[in-house]
Amino acid sequence: xxPAFFGLFLLRIAGVALILAGLPVLLDSFxxxxxxxxxxxxxxxxxxxxxxxxxxxYVRNPMYVAVVSxxxxxxxxxxxxxxxxxxxxxxLVTHFFVLAYEEPTMRATFGEEYQQxxxxxxxxxxxxxxxxxxx
Numbered sequence: 524x525x526p527a528f529f530g531l532f533l534l535r536i537a538g539v540a541l542i543l544a545g546l547p548v549l550l551d552s553f554x555x556x557x558x559x560x561x562x563x564x565x566x567x568x569x570x571x572x573x574x575x576x577x578x579x580x581y582v583r584n585p586m587y588v589a590v591v592s593x594x595x596x597x598x599x600x601x602x603x604x605x606x607x608x609x610x611x612x613x614x615l616v617t618h619f620f621v622l623a624y625e626e627p628t629m630r631a632t633f634g635e636e637y638q639q640x641x642x643x644x645x646x647x648x649x650x651x652x653x654x655x656x657x658x
Contacts (some may be wrong), residue, residue, distance in 0.1 A: 526600035538599025545592035548578050552586045555579070566624075573633045575640055580653035583644045587617045621646065 525555045528534045547566035555577050556563055564586060574646045580652025591614045598607035 528604075529598065534599045535602070538601075541592045541596030541599065545589040545596065548585050549589035549593070551577050552579070552589065552619075565585040566628075569628075569632070573629075573636050573640065575644075575654075575656050578641075578649075580644065580650075580655070582649040583631045583641065583646050584617075584621060585649075587614075587621070588647060588649070591617070618647075 537577055553564065555574050556570055559576060560572050560574045562568050562570035593611055594606065594613055596612035598610055626641075633641070634639075639656065640654075643656075644650065
């Protein structure tokens with residue numbers, strides 16, 4: 524384990540908090556894909572239904588946000604700049620994947636329902652209050 528970033532032990536605590544915050548979001552989001560969406564996050568077996576419950580009411584991509592949170596949390600916990608760089612690279616690759624493939628595919632698959640979701644729920648920075656779609 525490297526020394527804490529900038530010698531601040533508080534950053535290690537922040538790292539643990541990011542890991543602990545990301546894990547339940549990731550697990551809940553995976554479960555919602557399987558149970559409500561009737562599919563997986565993998566493009567080879569996508570969901571049949573648009574998932575707009577749980578953490579998806581706050582941010583469009585909670586799985587990706589959770590994974591990056593966990594990676595950054597590990598970097599802070601272990602004081603490792605390479606893991607921090609990996610987290611930044613993971614987010615960047617994910618961002619371009621979302622823009623180039625995922626969002627166009629979702630628009631084509633779910634149409635107006637997905638458009639309304641995009642207009643009300645941010646891609647990366649979570650809302651403070653949950654979005655409640657009009658049914």
